[in-house]
Amino acid sequence: MDFPYFFTWTKQKDITHFDLLSVDETSFETKEYGRVYDLSSISYQASFGLKNKFIQNAIINQLNQFAIASPKATFDLKNRVTHEFLNFLNKKNGKIFYTTGGAESNENALKMARRITNKKVILSRKLSYHGATLGALSISGDWRRDHNITLDEWTAWIPEANKDPDLIETEKVIKNIGPENIAGFFLETIIGGNGVYPAPQKWWNGIKRLCKKYDLLLILDEVLCGFYRTGEPFGYFHYQLEPDIVTFSKGITGGMIPFGAVYASERISTFFEENILSCGLTNYAHPLGLAAMEAVIKLCKDDEFIRHYKNLEKVFNRRVFSFAKKPRVEEVRCVGMLAAIEIEGLPSLKHFLEKGLYLVIHDKRIILAPNFCYLPKQLESQLDILEEIMDKKNDEG
Ligand SMILES: Cc1ncc(COP(=O)(O)O)c(C=O)c1O
Known part of the structure; x- marks a missing residue:
């Protein structure tokens, strides 16, 4: 047919x-x-x-109140749930940028990272997948990049954690490109769709060390592993990590509404007080997405x-x-x-x-x-x- x-x-x-x-x-x-x-x-x-009745009812309730809001609008749900989300992330500072999906979250994270550092190169892993749009696909290493144009000039591949446990090769990659050209690491906290590969704390300690030494951002993709998929509320809760940017989607609404989010740390959010945040979308902070996300956070916190x-x-x-x-x-x-x-x-x-x-x-x-x-x-x-x-x-x- x-x-x-x-x-x-x-x-x-x-x-x-x-x-x-x-x-x-x-x-x-x-x-x-x-x-x-x-x-x-x-x-x-x-x-x-x-x-899921609980999430569905939250969406229906919001639909009956209002389902469209200007990106410029502030309203109780938007204010409340953003605080709840930051709380759930264990973050006292920083801000959230809302999107409608995983690739879009990653695109906006890439834009913020490149804007604040004024550097273009992103360090990524071949086993990662970050989404099907140009920027996100350019830092994705798997078969889905085939047959597409990608921004290869601005992506550099680092070895997988098991191939470079002390990050000796990773540091060589940084030195070869020149840290002055690199915005940061963009990493799935736990590689998901390409095989479920959690890296040990020792490797993450190495990543943190390199971020500090070369002033690189740490951007974590929690699109798949966030919201309890990997045994903790978020993948990075398994490790001692202080990411600069974290991206979310999928479980954020349990898939009931296309939605996503980007967490930007205080350093990033402060920068955009005085500099234009050149990011936006028609359905920014969509009320139905916010309502579904609030229901998900409530579910996740329920004993x-x-x-x-x-x-x-x-x-x-x-x-x-x-x-x-x-x-x-x-x-x-x-x-x-x-x-x-x-x-x-x-x-x-x-x-x-x-x-x-x-x-x-x-x-x-x-x-x-x-x-x-x-x-x-x-x-x-x-x-x-x-x-x-x-x-x-x-x-x-
Ligand atoms: C880790 C990760 N990041 C990003 C994406 C892209 O999300 P979306 O398909 O919602 O654009 C996916 C999708 O599978 C993913 O697994």
Whole structure:
């Protein structure tokens, strides 16, 4: 069947699609495959379920009050939730810039970083993904940059943490380019979609040391790992880090409204008191996004949610690490509610759908990021199905 719209990241003739009939918290009903359980929070954004009444009601309430506000408008929700967010980030100072998605957050972070330093080069890692727009894609190292123009002159690649634990090569990169040309490091706090690679504190200490020595900014991309995806409210809570800029999206509204944010530290926000902040968007600080984000922050701070989350995380970690013993599984990495499984002979997405599972797969890797609404038993049942698929030498596997 021909569709009058595009599908993402694929030859249009090759798409695996399904007819979506209805959605509940952890699964959706399809015409072709019946009920399908989501083990990746779709694209890692639906952390609080595919249908979360609490977030939905917050959006509906706001919709009934007002759903459009000028970027120049100040209003109670905007003031209140921004304080709540800064609080949640453990930040007393600094400011938030609002966006409508992950790439857009990163674009604005790049603009701020280059403007304040008056330097252009960004240090990034090949395993990172920061979004599909020109600036964000230029500092993304994965296959998604193929077939696109990128600003390669202003991106410099540093080695992955395990290849350069003492940052000796990284420092060489800085010296080669000249620190006077470099704005800073732009790093996913925990590399997510490209394989779930948390770096050790020692590596981060090295990054901090280089930032100080060469006066470089530390910009963290928390688009995927923020809002409890990795066992802490934010990825950088795992480490002792004082980032200059942090970017957010996905879990910020549980995917219920396209939304995002950029945290800028006091140093950056003060600079823009006297200098034009040349950043903006029509739907800046969209009231529906703010309302959804406030609901998410409330959920994340709820004792019962945290108890449930910790329980679920324990079950998830135990089960996922047990997969490492399977003959076809080459490696398992897991942080909080985010896991990568490297598996030989990975079946196609169609095969998983036929078994009633939806998850992110690429090459020989599965990325699991179940939403936090699963009951532990329910999640175990879906992981049982995944285990059966991994065990079976089926036609595809
Ligand atoms: C770490 C990271 N940053 C940025 C993005 C881009 O977000 P968006 O697709 O909302 O533009 C993604 C998307 O997967 C991501 O994983």
